[in-house]
Amino acid sequence: MKKILWLLIFSFNFLLLNGQKFSLDGKVLDFEKKPIENATVYLLKQKDSSVINYTSTNKEGKFSLKTNELNEPSILKVDAEKLISYSKKLEKIDQSINLENIQLDKNQITDIEEVKITASPVKIKKDTIEFNANAIKVRPDSNIEELLKNISGVEIDNDGKITANGKEVDQIMINGKPFFDKDGKIALKNLPADIIKNIQITSTKTKEEELTGKTPKSENATINFTIDEKKNKGFLSRITAGYGSDERYDGSGFLSYFKDKTKISLLASSNNINSQGFSSDEVSDNMGRGGRNMQAGNSSTGIQKSTTIGLNYSDKLSKEVEIDALGITRTSTNLETASKVSKTTFLPDSTLKTDSENNAENESEQYSFNSSIKIKPDTLSTIYFSPAFSHSKTTNFRKATSTTWGNDELLNTSASTTNSNSENNSFSPNIHYSRKFKKKGRTLYTSLHTSITENKNNNLTNSQTLFYDNGIEDVTKRDTRDQLSTVKRQNNNYSFSAKYSEPISDSLNVSFGLNYNSRNSINDRIVNDFDEITGQYSQYNLALSNSSNEKNNQLSPQVTVELNKQKMNLWASVNVDLTDLKYNSIFNGAHYELERNFSLPDYNAGLQYRISKNSRISVYNSASFTIPLSTNLIPYTDESNPLITYKGNPDLKNSWSNRTSLYFNNFNVPKNINYHINIGFTYNNNDTTNFSYYDESGKQFVTYTNISGNKNANIGGGFSKTFKWGDSRLMVNPKTSFNYRFNKGFINGQQFTGNSYTFAPGINLMYDKKDKIIVKPSYNVNYSFSEYKNYSVESIKNTYQTFRLELTNYYLKTNLLFGNDFEYNTSSNIAPGFKRDFYFWNTSVGYSFYNKQFTARVKVYDVLNQNQSVKRTIAASYVEDREDLILKRYIMFSLTMKLNKFAGKKM
Numbered sequence: 001m002k003k004i005l006w007l008l009i010f011s012f013n014f015l016l017l018n019g020q021k022f023s024l025d026g027k028v029l030d031f032e033k034k035p036i037e038n039a040t041v042y043l044l045k046q047k048d049s050s051v052i053n054y055t056s057t058n059k060e061g062k063f064s065l066k067t068n069e070l071n072e073p074s075i076l077k078v079d080a081e082k083l084i085s086y087s088k089k090l091e092k093i094d095q096s097i098n099l100e101n102i103q104l105d106k107n108q109i110t111d112i113e114e115v116k117i118t119a120s121p122v123k124i125k126k127d128t129i130e131f132n133a134n135a136i137k138v139r140p141d142s143n144i145e146e147l148l149k150n151i152s153g154v155e156i157d158n159d160g161k162i163t164a165n166g167k168e169v170d171q172i173m174i175n176g177k178p179f180f181d182k183d184g185k186i187a188l189k190n191l192p193a194d195i196i197k198n199i200q201i202t203s204t205k206t207k208e209e210e211l212t213g214k215t216p217k218s219e220n221a222t223i224n225f226t227i228d229e230k231k232n233k234g235f236l237s238r239i240t241a242g243y244g245s246d247e248r249y250d251g252s253g254f255l256s257y258f259k260d261k262t263k264i265s266l267l268a269s270s271n272n273i274n275s276q277g278f279s280s281d282e283v284s285d286n287m288g289r290g291g292r293n294m295q296a297g298n299s300s301t302g303i304q305k306s307t308t309i310g311l312n313y314s315d316k317l318s319k320e321v322e323i324d325a326l327g328i329t330r331t332s333t334n335l336e337t338a339s340k341v342s343k344t345t346f347l348p349d350s351t352l353k354t355d356s357e358n359n360a361e362n363e364s365e366q367y368s369f370n371s372s373i374k375i376k377p378d379t380l381s382t383i384y385f386s387p388a389f390s391h392s393k394t395t396n397f398r399k400a401t402s403t404t405w406g407n408d409e410l411l412n413t414s415a416s417t418t419n420s421n422s423e424n425n426s427f428s429p430n431i432h433y434s435r436k437f438k439k440k441g442r443t444l445y446t447s448l449h450t451s452i453t454e455n456k457n458n459n460l461t462n463s464q465t466l467f468y469d470n471g472i473e474d475v476t477k478r479d480t481r482d483q484l485s486t487v488k489r490q491n492n493n494y495s496f497s498a499k500y501s502e503p504i505s506d507s508l509n510v511s512f513g514l515n516y517n518s519r520n521s522i523n524d525r526i527v528n529d530f531d532e533i534t535g536q537y538s539q540y541n542l543a544l545s546n547s548s549n550e551k552n553n554q555l556s557p558q559v560t561v562e563l564n565k566q567k568m569n570l571w572a573s574v575n576v577d578l579t580d581l582k583y584n585s586i587f588n589g590a591h592y593e594l595e596r597n598f599s600l601p602d603y604n605a606g607l608q609y610r611i612s613k614n615s616r617i618s619v620y621n622s623a624s625f626t627i628p629l630s631t632n633l634i635p636y637t638d639e640s641n642p643l644i645t646y647k648g649n650p651d652l653k654n655s656w657s658n659r660t661s662l663y664f665n666n667f668n669v670p671k672n673i674n675y676h677i678n679i680g681f682t683y684n685n686n687d688t689t690n691f692s693y694y695d696e697s698g699k700q701f702v703t704y705t706n707i708s709g710n711k712n713a714n715i716g717g718g719f720s721k722t723f724k725w726g727d728s729r730l731m732v733n734p735k736t737s738f739n740y741r742f743n744k745g746f747i748n749g750q751q752f753t754g755n756s757y758t759f760a761p762g763i764n765l766m767y768d769k770k771d772k773i774i775v776k777p778s779y780n781v782n783y784s785f786s787e788y789k790n791y792s793v794e795s796i797k798n799t800y801q802t803f804r805l806e807l808t809n810y811y812l813k814t815n816l817l818f819g820n821d822f823e824y825n826t827s828s829n830i831a832p833g834f835k836r837d838f839y840f841w842n843t844s845v846g847y848s849f850y851n852k853q854f855t856a857r858v859k860v861y862d863v864l865n866q867n868q869s870v871k872r873t874i875a876a877s878y879v880e881d882r883e884d885l886i887l888k889r890y891i892m893f894s895l896t897m898k899l900n901k902f903a904g905k906k907m
Contacts, residue, residue, distance in 0.1 A: 021067075021068055021069060021725075022066070022067055022068070022069065022093055022094075022095060022096045022097075023064050023065060023066050023067070023096045023097075024041075024043070024063075024064070024065040024067065024076060024093075024096070024097050024099060025062070025063070025064050025065075025096070025097070025098050025099065026041075026062070026063055026098065026099035026100060026101070026102050027057075027060070027061045027062045027063075027100065027101050027102065028041070028057050028061045028063065028078055028080065028086075028101075028102050028103075028104065029061060029101055029102070029103045029104070030080070030083060030103070030104055030105065031083070031103065031104065031105030033103065034061075035057070035059070035060050035061030035062075036057055036061050036080050036083075036104065037057055037058065037059050037061065037612075037613060038056050038057060038080075038124065038613045038614070039056060039057045039061070039063075039078055039079065039080040039104075040054065040055075040056050040078070040079045040080070040122065040123065041054065041055050041056060041057065041063045041065055041076070041077070041078050042054035042055075042065075042076075042077055042079075042135075043065060043067060043074055043075070043076055043077075044074060044075045044077060045072065045073075045074055045075075046072070046073040046074055046075055046089070047072070047073070051132075051134065051135040052067060052070070052074065053065055053066060053067055053724050054122070054135065055671075055672075056122070059612075066724070066725075067093055068725050068726045069093060069094055070090075070092055070093040070094075071092050071094075072092065073089060073090065073091055073092070074089075074090045074093065075087055075088070075089055075090070076088045076089075076090060076099075078102055078104065080104055083104040083105065084104055084105065085104075086102050086104055122135075122667075124613050124614060124667060127202055127203050127216065127608070127616070128200055128201065128202040129165075129200070129201045129202075129667060130198050130199070130200045130201075131151055131198065131199045131200075131201075132197075132198060133147060133193065133196040133197055133198060133199060134197075136150050136151065136193075136199075138150060138193050142192070142193040142194075143188065143189060143190060143191060143192060143193060144187065144188055144191045144192070144193050144196055144225055145188040145189060146193055147193050147196060147199060147225075148162065148188070148199070148223070150766075150768075151199065152667075152672070152674045152720045152722055152731065152733075153165040153166075153667070153674040153676070153718070153720050154201075155718075155733075155764075160185065162223070163221075164201045164221045164223065165201070165221075165665045165667070165674065165676045165718075166663065166665065166676040166677075166678050166716070166717070166718060167203075167219065167220055167221040167663070168220050168221065169220070169221045169222065169223055170183075170204055170220045170221070170222070171183075171184070171204055171220075171222040171223070172184020172185075172187055172188060172222075172223050172224075172225075173222060173223070173224040173225070174187055174191065174224075174225050174227065175224075175225075175226060175227055175232075176224055177314055177324045177325055178324070178325050178372075179191075179265070179312065179325075180265070180267075180310060180312045180325075180327050180329070184223070186267065186310075187225070190236075190238065190254045190256075190267070191225070191236070191256075192236065192900065194231075195227050195228055195231040195232075195234075195236075195902065196225050196226065196227060196228065197226045197227065197228040197229070198225075198226040199223065199224070199225055199226075200223070200224045200226065201221055201222075201223055202216070202221065202222055202224070203216035203217075203218050203220070203221060203222070204216060204218040204220040204221060204222045205218070205222070206218070207384065207432050207447065208432075208434070208445050208447070208499065211382050211384060211432060211434035211445065212434050212436065212443040212445055212501070213436075213443075214443075214501075214562075215562070215564055215569050215608075217571060217606055217608075219618075219620060219661065219663070227258070230902070231258075231902040232258050232259075232260060233258055233259050233260060233902065234257075234258050234259075234900065234901050234902030235255075235256070235257050235258070235899075235900065235901045235902075236254070236255070236256040236257075236258075236900050237253075237254065237255050237256075237897075237898060237899045237900065238252075238253070238254045238896065238897070238898045239252070239253045239254075239896070239897045239898075240252050240253070240894055240895070240896040240897075241894060241895055242857075242892045242893060242894025242895070243892065243893060243894075244890050244891050244892030244893060245890045245891045245892075246890050247272075248272060248273050248890045248892055249270070249271060249272060249273075250270075250271040250272075250273055250275055250892065250894065251269065251270050251271065252267070252268065252269035252270075252271070253266075253267065253268045253269070254266075254267045255267075258902075260316075261314075261315055261316035261322070262314075262315045262316075263312075263313070263314045263315070264311075264312070264313050265311070265312040265313075266310070266311050266312075267308070267309070267310050268308065268309045268310075269306070269307070269308050269309075270305075270306070270307040270308075271305070271306060272303070272304070272305040272306075273861070273887060273890070273892075274302075274303065274304050274887050275306075301337065301339075301869050301884035301885065301886055302335050302336055302337035302338075302884065302885050302886070303335070303336045303885065303886075303887055304333055304334065304335045304336075305333065305334040305335075306331065306332070306333045306334075307331070307332045307333075308329065308330070308331045308332075309329070309330050310327065310328065310329035310330070311327065311328050311329075312325065312326070312327045313325075313326045313327075314326065319376070320375060320376050320377060321373070321374075321375050321376075322373070322374045322375075322376075323371075323372075323373055323374075324372040324373065324374055325370065325371060325372050326370075326371045326372075327368075327369070327370045327371070328367075328368070328369050329366075329367070329368045330365075330366070330367050330368075331364075331365070331366050331368075332363075332364065332365045332366075333362075333363070333364050334361070334362070334363050335361070335362045335363075335364075336360075336361050336885065337358070337359070337360045337361075337362070337884065337885055338357075338358065338359045338360075338884070338885035339357065339358045339882060339883065339884045339885070340355075340356075340357050340833075340834075340882070340883045341354075341355070341356045341357075341358075341880060341881070341882045341883075342354075342355050342831040342833065342834070342880070342881045342882075343355075343356070343878055343879070343880040343881075344831075344878060344879050344880075345747075345877060345878045346747065346788075346877060346878065346879075347694065347747055347748040348747065348748055348750045348752070350406060350407050351406075351407070352404055352405070352406050352411070352694065352698060353404065353405045353406075354402055354403070354404045354405075355402065355403050356400065356401065356402035356403075357400070357401050357402075358398065358399070358400045359398070359399045359400075360396065360397065360398040360399070361396070361397050362394065362395070362396045362397075363394065363395045363396075364392060364393065364394040364395075365392065365393050365394075366390065366391070366392035366393075367390065367391045367392070368388075368389070368390045369387075369388060369389045369390070370386075370388045371386060371387055371388070372384065372385070372386040373385045373386070380435060380436045380437065380438075381433070381434065381435050381436075382432075382433070382434045382435075383431070383432070383433050384431070384432040384433075384434075385429075385430075385431050385432075386429075386430045386431075386432075387427075387428070387429040387430070388426075388427070388428045388429075388430075389425075389426070389427050389428075390424070390425070390426050391423075391424070391425050392423070392424045393421070393422070393423050393424075394420075394421065394422045394423075394424075395419075395420070395421045396418070396419070396420045396421075396422075397417075397418070397419055398416075398417070398418045398420075399416070399417050399418075400414075400415070400416050400417075400418075401413075401414065401415045401416075402414045402643075404698040406694075406698055409470075409471065410468045410471055411467070411468055411696075411697050411698030412465060412466060412467045412468060412643065412697055412698045412699065413465070413466050413468075414463065414464070414465040414466075414642065414643060415463065415464055416461065416462065416463030416464075417461075417462050417463075418459060418460070418461050418462075419459075419460040420457060420458060420459040420460070421457070421458050422455065422456060422457040422458070423455070423456045423457075424453070424454070424455050424456075425453065425454045425455075426451070426452065426453040426454075427450075427451075427452045427453075428449070428450060428451045428452070429450050430447070430448065430449045430450065431447065431448050432445070432446070432447045433445070433446045433447070439503065440503065440506075441501065441502075441503030441509050442501060442502055442503055443500075443501045444498075444499075444500050444501075445497075445498070445499045445500075445501075446496075446497065446498045446499075447495075447496070447497050448494075448495070448496050449493070449494070449495040449496075450493070450494055450495075451491070451492075451493040452490075452491075452492050452493075453489075453490070453491045454488075454489070454490050455487070455488070455489040455490075456486075456487070456488055457485075457486070457487040457488075458484070458485070458486055458487075459484070459485045459486075459487070460483075460484050461481055461482075461483050461484075461485070462481065462482050463479075463480070463481045463642065464478070464479070464480045464481075465478070465479040465480075465642040465643060466478055467697035467698075467699070468697065469696070469697070474697070477697060479642040481529075481642070482529065482530040483527050483528065483529050483530070483537070483541065483544070484527070484528050484530075484537035485525060485526065485527045485528075485544070486524075486525070486526045487523070487524070487525045487526075488522075488523070488524045489521070489522070489523050489524075490521070490522045491519070491520070491521045491522075492519070492520045492521075493517070493518070493519045493520075494517070494518045494519075495515070495516070495517045495518075496515070496516045496517075497513065497514070497515040497516070498513065498514050499511050499512070499513035499514075499558075499560075500512050500513075507563055507564050507565050508561075508562070508563055509561075509562045509563075509564070510559070510560070510561055510562075511558075511559070511560040511561075511562070512557075512558070512559060513557070513558040513559075513560065513575075514555070514556070514557055514558070515554075515555070515556040515558065515575075516553075516554070516555050516556075517552075517553070517554045517556075518551075518552070518553050518554075519550075519551070519552040519553075520549075520550070520551050520552075521548075521549070521550045521552075522548070522549050522550075523546075523547065523548045523549075524547045525544075525545055525546050525547070526540075526545050527540075527541040527544040527545045528540055528541060529541050542588055542589050543588050543639065544639070544640055546585065546586060546587045546588075546636075547585065547586050548583065548584065548585035548586075548630070548631075549583070549584045549585070550581075550582070550583045550584075550630050551581075551582045551583075552579065552580070552581050552582075553579070553580045554577055554578065554579045554580075555577075555578045556575045556576065556577045556578065557575060557576060558573060558574070558575035559573070559574055559575075560572070560573040560574075561573075566610075567609060567610045567611075568607070568608070568609045568610070569606075569607070569608040569609075570606070570607050570608075571605065571606055572603070572604075572605040572606075573603060573604050573605070574601065574602075574603045575601070575602050575603070576599060576600070576601050576602075577598065577599070577600045577601075577602060577625070578597075578598070578599055579596075579597065579598040579599075579600070579627065580597055581594070581595065581596045581597070581598070581627065581630070582594070582595050583595075583630040583633075583634070585634060585636070587634070587636035587638075588636070588637075590636070592634045592635075592636060594630060594633055594634065594650075596627075598625075598627060598654065600625040600627075600654065601625075602622075602623065602624040602625065603622065603623055604620070604621070604622035604623075605620075605621050605622070606618065606619065606620045606621070607619045614666055614667050614668055615664070615665065615666035615667070616664075616665055617662070617663070617664045617665075618662070618663045618664075619660075619661070619662050619663075620659075620660070620661045620662075620663075621658075621659070621660045621661075622658070622659050623656065623657065623658040623659070624656070624657060625654045625655065625656050626654065626655045626656075626657070627654055628652040628653075628654070628655070628688050628704075629688075631648065632648050632649065632652060632688060632704045633648050633649065633650050633652055634648040634650070635647060635648050635649070635650055636648055643698075643699055643700065644699070644700045644701075644702060645699070645700070645701045645702065646702050646703070647701070647702070647703045648703070648704065649691075649703050649704045649705060652688055652704055652705070652706060653686045653706050654686065655684065655685065655686045655687050655688055655706070656684070656685040656686060657682065657683070657684050657685070658682070658683045659680070659681070659682045659683075660680070660681045660682075661678070661679065661680040661681075662677075662678070662679040662680075663676070663677070663678050663679075664676060664677045671721075672721060672722040672723070672724070673719075673720070673721050674719075674720040674721075675717065675718060675719040675720065676717060676718055677715070677716070677717040678714070678715065678716045678717065679714070679715045680712075680713065680714045680715075681711070681712070681713045681714075682711060682712045682713075683710075683711045684708070684709075684710045684711065685708045685709075686706040686707075686708055687706065687707050687708070687710055688704055688705075688706060689704070689705060689706070689707050689744075689745055689746065690702050690703075690704060690745075690746065691703050691704060691705040691746045691749070692746065692747065692748070692749075693748045693749040694748055705746070707744050707745065707746075707751075708744075709742070709744055710742060710743050710744055711741075711742050712739070712740070712741045712742075713739070713740045713741075714737065714738065714739040714740070715737070715738050716735070716736065716737030716738070717735065717736060717737075718733065718734070718735035718736075719732075719733065719734050719735070720732070720733045721733075727769055727770035727771075727772075728767070728768065728769045728770075729766075729767070729768045729769075730765070730766070730767050730768075731764075731765070731766040731767075731768075732763075732765055733763065733764040733765070733766075734761075734762070734763045734764075735761070735762055735763070735764070736759075736760065736761040736762070737758075737759075737760045738757075738758070738759050738760075739756075739757070739758040740755070740756070740757055741754075741755075741756045742754070742755055743755075743756065743876045745876050745877060747877045752788055752789060752876075752877075753788065753789045754786055754787070754788045754789075754876045755786065755787050755788075756784070756785070756786040756874070756876075757784070757785045757786070758782065758783070758784045758785075759781075759782075759783045759784075760780065760781065760782045760783070761780075761781055762778065762779060762780035762781065763778065763779055763780075764776070764777075764778040765777050765778065771810050771813070771814050772809075772810055773807070773808065773809050773810065774806070774807070774808040775805075775806075775807055776804075776805070776806040776807075777803075777804070777805045777806075778802075778803070778804045778805075779801075779802070779803050779804075780801070780802045781799065781800070781801050781802075782799070782800040782801075783797075783798075783799045783800075784797065784798050784799075784800075784874055785797040786874055796829075796874055796879060797828075797829065798827065798828055798829040798830075798872055798874065799827070799828040799829075800825070800826070800827050800828070800872075801825070801826050801827075802823065802824070802825050803823070803824045804821075804822065804823045804824075805820075805821075805822045805823075806819075806820070806821050806822075807819065807820045807821075807822075808820075814848075815847060815848045815849065815852070816845075816846070816847050816848075817844075817845070817846045817847075817848075818843075818844075818845050819842075819843065819844045819845075819846075820841070820842070820843050820844075821841070821842040821843075822839075822840070822841045822842075823839070823840040823841070824837070824838075824839050824840075825837055825838055825840070827870070827872060829872070830870070830872055830881050831881040834870055834881050834883055835868060835870060835883075838866045838867070838868055839864050839866050840862060840864070840866060840867050841862070841863040841864050842859065842860065842861050842862065842863065843859070843860050843863055844857060844858070844859035844860070845857065845858050845859075846858075852898075853897060853898055853899055854895065854896065854897050854898075855895070855896040855898075856893075856894075856895050857893070857894050857895075857896070858891070858892070858893055858894075859891070859892050859894075860889070860890075860891045861887070861889060861890050861891075861892070862887070862888055862889040862890075863889065864889075865888060865889040867886055867887065867888055867889070868883065868886060869883065869884040869885075869886045870882070870883045871883075871884075
């Protein structure tokens, strides 16, 4: 590993020494001869208008644009809002040039013909950063996900989670609308990069903020791709068929038609390689998927067969009616899973060790319908209607075994098989109404959210649990079950909100709101034991059967004050939740009733301050109460699990949580530097926690209690710097995070305290030489340490390291592509029987022909046949090591056909 680090350091310094040689310096002024800050300065090749490099002016209006020697004509261009652009032709660049003062005004005359370019490379407007897609160089066959991977500050992890400048991205939009779904996975994998004009990164808006035009307050981010107007009329198609060893197969098709506001897309896929069915590119495809991540515990464990077909439609029917999205999908899956778990539970004076194995097969079929329609009856009003419906059926078979020891003495064993089938239906017709008035800032917003869900489940269980005393079975405690349980659940939620906003001044606004929520939850569980005489499940089990009916009505008046200045947004909101809770249930033949009324205040406040056009700081603080679950309050003993018995506590108090977070971001366009810092702190009072103890046979008894003083603090940050010279580019992205958690809890009837620390530094590099090679090395360390008081152990620590290398080579004018994806993982502390480290390597060769409309490809997944999913979890009261079934080595041959036409022209 040390050799790898020295290699990275040497490569980094070598590339730095080969940076730009010359600079173009100047100062940009407006027509009043005042300096212009953040004017965009970029250098273009005259022959094709491709961007060589770009920068922006500082507070004094000065800029310094770096470049290599250039022996062909180029164009220097300067753009600033509301001013005429400046252009200057340069025959060649063989020395640094001082352009002195450049004045932009309405009478500015350029000395060359206009250069056609859609936008500046980067624009920053309030809380939005906009990138010109033409300035982001990716392969001609790339999709829009590749655009994101090449934007400074954007990261996509192995599970597909996207962060932009430290903020989690929770929405991906195309032309401001969802494409099949808001998470954007289908769009990222299928839409080609060359139809995109701009990429905008902004704060996520609620539906109220979107319709009323209010300033967004979310801590999450939204990414919007804008399609080039010239290419918003055409046809996209992509069909892939692949077959390989071990009967692995992968087929997918994507068709999309664009015409101005009309967009129709059809997709279909079928595979058994854990793929979403939509290739990311011609090189990597499914490389790196399938749950290889040991530390994070990738969700794609197991081996899955899936088939999906979907249709998406959006259109503007008239000036008044617009269909944002109308999507229908059908998905069927078959998932095979297997896991091996070793769990050590720490008691005050001893430890329990439980080894378990699980094997399961799950089959499901789901139909989904999503739609959103926007109606504007007049210029000031908007109605947004978004009904959704889903229906699914699932069958599951599961086999499990477990063995528990206490201080190396056998305590209990368990074996069970479960067959279940379930049906789920949900319907949610939601409607929003927004009204703007002639007076700026005066708005009225109302919404009605409805959610109706129904679940039916039949579960056939056959289990046997044995308990031991001094290594000898205690037959009086043997638990044998052969049962059929039928569970029916229905949840009806109705929520209505209304808010009126009145401007006090040009910058000060006060809002008065009222929210009403009604929730009704009905649960019925009927358990019948097998009757050997009748041969049927006809013996009613009173102890395990139960029913409940919960009604929860909540009324919340709210007052919000907002101050919006040019550089500052400040808000504070206070509301009181008036809750009426009624709960009726029958457990083991006994009736239980619960009725409570609450008046609980909540608040949230925030500050967003723009230090400069490139940097901003945000501070958020909120506090809220949480009512305990009704099932935790009822003093009923639940013995449905033979190894764990639960009992409610009617004396539980409402928990309270206070959260504070700080976020700072700087995007320095002139220096190609981007960095961010996140700080967070959370304090909890009266947390509901488990109060448990174990008997001599290892059986756990759990009730609930309140505990105060738990807290969590975190700080993290990232830095990104891009170096450019000639056709080469180097992006350097170091990052780090630190988390501290103080946790109180109870184990075996005694209170303990724990202090946990996690430190996770890392670095990502990317070197790109146009149409030649892309190298992406990364190294990450995760160090965790926990220390305890009143515990059987004093401390636990673990160090996890990951090195990754992605290498893409281009040959024959980019028609032949050779890709490799390598990863090494190692853990310093893991239970015996689990592999401590492993190597993971994928390789792929793709050749494009017939004007790149066809691509033939061979890929080998997990070349070394060492892929595995091993995860260590360190919690307050236990340590768990887990290994899951995962996709192993295979080789696949595939052929992809693409045919794209825009405005009548083939792409």
